[in-house]
Amino acid sequence: MHDRGKAGWISAGLVAVAFSAVLSLSIGAVSISPVAVFAELLDRLPFISIDSGLDRFGTAIVWDVRAPRVVLSLLVGAMLSGSGAAYQGVFRNPLADPYLLGVAAGAGLGVTLMIVSGASDGIGPFDPVPLAAFVGALGAVTAAGVLGSRVGAAGSTTTLILAGVAVASFLTAAQTYVQQRNADTLRQVYVWILGRLAGTWDSVLLVLPYAVVCLGVIWWFAGALDVLAVGDDEASSLGLNPRRTRAWVLLAASLAAAAAVSVSGLIGFVGLIVPHAVRSLAGVSNRLVVPLSILFGAAFLALADIAARTIQSPAELPIGVVTAFVGAPFFLMILRSQSGRIS
Amino acid sequence: MTGPQISFDNVGVTVGSTTLLRDISVTVGGGSWMSIIGPNGAGKTTLLRCLAGLVKHSGTISVGNDHNAHLTSRDRAKLVALVPQTPVVPPGILVYSYVLLGRTPHQGMRFSASADDQRVVDETLDRLDLTRFADRQLETLSGGERQRVVLARALVQSTQVLVLDEPTTGLDIGHQFDVLELVAELGAERGLTIISTLHDLSIAGQFSDRLALLSGGNLVASGNPSDVLTTENLAAHYNIDADVQHNNGEVSINVRRRAATAQTETP
Numbered sequence: 001m002h003d004r005g006k007a008g009w010i011s012a013g014l015v016a017v018a019f020s021a022v023l024s025l026s027i028g029a030v031s032i033s034p035v036a037v038f039a040e041l042l043d044r045l046p047f048i049s050i051d052s053g054l055d056r057f058g059t060a061i062v063w064d065v066r067a068p069r070v071v072l073s074l075l076v077g078a079m080l081s082g083s084g085a086a087y088q089g090v091f092r093n094p095l096a097d098p099y100l101l102g103v104a105a106g107a108g109l110g111v112t113l114m115i116v117s118g119a120s121d122g123i124g125p126f127d128p129v130p131l132a133a134f135v136g137a138l139g140a141v142t143a144a145g146v147l148g149s150r151v152g153a154a155g156s157t158t159t160l161i162l163a164g165v166a167v168a169s170f171l172t173a174a175q176t177y178v179q180q181r182n183a184d185t186l187r188q189v190y191v192w193i194l195g196r197l198a199g200t201w202d203s204v205l206l207v208l209p210y211a212v213v214c215l216g217v218i219w220w221f222a223g224a225l226d227v228l229a230v231g232d233d234e235a236s237s238l239g240l241n242p243r244r245t246r247a248w249v250l251l252a253a254s255l256a257a258a259a260a261v262s263v264s265g266l267i268g269f270v271g272l273i274v275p276h277a278v279r280s281l282a283g284v285s286n287r288l289v290v291p292l293s294i295l296f297g298a299a300f301l302a303l304a305d306i307a308a309r310t311i312q313s314p315a316e317l318p319i320g321v322v323t324a325f326v327g328a329p330f331f332l333m334i335l336r337s338q339s340g341r342i343s
Numbered sequence: 344m345t346g347p348q349i350s351f352d353n354v355g356v357t358v359g360s361t362t363l364l365r366d367i368s369v370t371v372g373g374g375s376w377m378s379i380i381g382p383n384g385a386g387k388t389t390l391l392r393c394l395a396g397l398v399k400h401s402g403t404i405s406v407g408n409d410h411n412a413h414l415t416s417r418d419r420a421k422l423v424a425l426v427p428q429t430p431v432v433p434p435g436i437l438v439y440s441y442v443l444l445g446r447t448p449h450q451g452m453r454f455s456a457s458a459d460d461q462r463v464v465d466e467t468l469d470r471l472d473l474t475r476f477a478d479r480q481l482e483t484l485s486g487g488e489r490q491r492v493v494l495a496r497a498l499v500q501s502t503q504v505l506v507l508d509e510p511t512t513g514l515d516i517g518h519q520f521d522v523l524e525l526v527a528e529l530g531a532e533r534g535l536t537i538i539s540t541l542h543d544l545s546i547a548g549q550f551s552d553r554l555a556l557l558s559g560g561n562l563v564a565s566g567n568p569s570d571v572l573t574t575e576n577l578a579a580h581y582n583i584d585a586d587v588q589h590n591n592g593e594v595s596i597n598v599r600r601r602a603a604t605a606q607t608e609t610p
Contacts, residue, residue, distance in 0.1 A: 092433070094434075220452075220453060222453075223450075223453045223454030223455060224453075224454060226440070226444070226454070227444055227447050227454060229431075229433035229436070230430070230431045230433060230444065231431040233392075233397050233427065234425070234427055234430065234431060236395075236396065236397060236416050237395045237396070237397065237416075237420060237423075237424075237425040237427075238420050238444060238445065238447040238448060238500070239415075239416050239417035239418075239419070239420030239421070239447050239448030240416070240447060241416060279435065283435065283437070284433065284434065284435035284436055285440060
C-alpha cells in the first residue's frame with residue numbers, strides 16, 4: 001500500500017548518490033565545474049554523446065585521479081551503512097554499528113596479523129587481506145553477541161554495546177601489541193589503520209564483488225528482518241527460522257564491514273548515523289531502511305570524503321576523524337532518545 | 344469448517360534437572376475452547392509453548408492428523424496461531440505493518456505482501472474495528488486496543504487453531520470481557536479450536552468448554568468447568584478456602600479470607 005512512497009524514497013536516494021558523486025568529482029585542488037562533470041558522466045552512458053568542454057587534463061583529473069576514490073567512497077559508505085542497518089535488525093538494537101560492535105577492531109587485528117606474517121602479498125592473484133579482515137570481524141561480532149547475551153539482562157540494548165566496546169578494546173590492544181612487536185612493518189600497518197581511501201581502480205575492483213554480494217544478501221533478507229523484529233519466539237511462531245536468518249545476515253554484514261575496513265581502514269559511526277536518520281524519515285520497515293541506508297550511506301561517505309580532503313587542504317584529514325566528529329555526538333543523541341526504553 | 348482436534352499424549356518437559364511438565368495427556372475437541380488453569384509456576388505457558396513448537400518436549404502432540412513435531416515451523420504457523428502473553432512491540436511499527444506480519448507463513452522467500460495478504464489484513468482490521476488505527480504506531484495504542492491488534496495478527500494467519508497465553512493480562516475487567524467475548528464470537532464464526540491460559544478462574548469457567556488444571560507440572564484435573572472448579576481442587580492446589588457455585592455456565596467463586604487465628608499455616 002505504500003509502494004508509491006517507497007519508489008519516491010528510492011529515487012531520492014539515487015539522486016543523493018548522483019549529487020554527492022558529481023560534487024565530489026568537481027571539488028579538489030583543481031576546481032572543475034559540476035556542470036562539466038555531470039556532462040562528462042552522461043557522455044559515458046551508452047547512446048548519449050555530450051561535449052563536456054573539458055580538456056584532456058580535466059578529463060584525466062576526473063577519470064583517473066578522482067573517480068576511483070569517489071567510487072571507493074561510495075562503495076565503502078554503502079557497505080558500512082548497509083551492514084549497520086543489518087546489525088541493528090539482527091540484534092534488534094538501534095545502537096548496533098560495525099565500529100561499536102568491535103567488528104572494525106577485529107578486522108584490524110586480522111589485517112595486522114596478515115601484514116606482519118608477510119602473507120599479505122598473497123598467492124597469485126588472490127588477495128588474502130579481506131579474508132583476514134572477515135575472520136577477525138566475524139570473531140569480534142560473535143564475541144560481542146555472545147558476551148552481550150550472557151552478561152546482562154537479555155534484550156537490553158546497552159549490554160550488547162558495552163560488550164562490543166570491551167571486545168573492541170581487547171582486540172585493539174592485541175592489535176597494538178602485535179604491531180609494536182613487529183616494528184619493521186609498523187609503517188605499513190599504520191598507514192592502513194589511519195583510514196584513508198586509497199583511490200585506485202585496483203581497490204575498487206577488490207571490494208566491488210564483496211559489496212554486490214553482501215549488500216544483495218542483506219537486501220534479500222530485509223523482509224525477514226522485519227519478522228525478526230518481534231523476537232525469536234514470535235518469529236518462529238510465524239514460521240520464520242530466526243537462527244538461519246540471523247546467520248546469513250550476520251555473515252553478509254560482517255563480510256561487508258570487513259571488506260570496507262580492508263580497503264579504507266577504520267571508519268566509525270557511518271553504520272549508525274545513516275540508518276537512524278533513514279528510520280526517522282521513512283519509517284522502520286527494513287524493506288525500505290536497508291536499501292535507503294545503502295544509498296544514503298554511499299552519498300554520506302562521499303560527502304565526508306570531500307570534507308576530509310578540503311578542510312586542511314592541501315593536507316588530508318583521515319576520513320574516520322570526520323565521521324567521528326559528526327557521529328559521536330549523534331550517538332549520544334540516539335542514546336538519549338533511547339533512554340526511556342533501555343532497561 | 345471446524346478446527347482440528349488437538350491431543351497431548353504423555354507430554355513432558357525437563358530443563359536441566361528441573362521437570363516443568365510431567366506426562367500430560369489431554370484432548371481438546373475440534374472447534375472447542377479449552378483453558379489451562381493452575382497456580383503460578385504450574386507449567387501453563389510451557390504447555391502452550393510446546394504446542395507452538397517453541398519448547399523441546401517428550402511425548403507427542405497431534406493437531407488433527409498432523410504430528411506436531413514433524414511439522415516445519417512454516418507449516419505449523421499455517422495451523423496454529425499464537426498470541427503471546429507479552430508480545431514484543433517493535434519500536435515505531437505501524438499497526439498495519441504489525442498485523443501484516445501474521446501473513447508471514449503464507450508468503451514467499453522474501454516475505455512480500457500479495458494482494459491476497461492485503462485483502463485478508465483489511466478484512467480483519469475491519470472485523471476487529473481497527474481500521475482507523477491502521478496508520479498509527481502500535482506503541483501509542485491503549486492496552487485494550489493493542490490486545491485487539493495482536494489478536495488481529497494471529498487471525499490473519501488464517502489458522503484453525505488459536506492459542507492465547509493470558510490474553511487479558513493488564514486489562515481492566517471491562518476490556519477483559521471485550522477481548523474474550525470477541526474471541527468467543529470469532530471462535531464460533533470460524534469454528535476455531537482455542538487453547539488459552541487464564542488466571543481468573545471464574546472467567547475461565549465462564550468462557551471455556553473444558554478446563555485443565557495443572558499443578559506443579561502435573562495435570563491434576565480436567566473436564567467441564569463444574570468438575571474442575573471445586574472447593575476441594577481449589578483448596579488442594581491454590582491453598583484457598585473457597586465457596587464455588589456453578590449456575591448455567593456462570594461461575595461464582597467466593598474466597599474466604601484466612602483469619603490470622605485460624606489453623607496453622609500450611610508450610
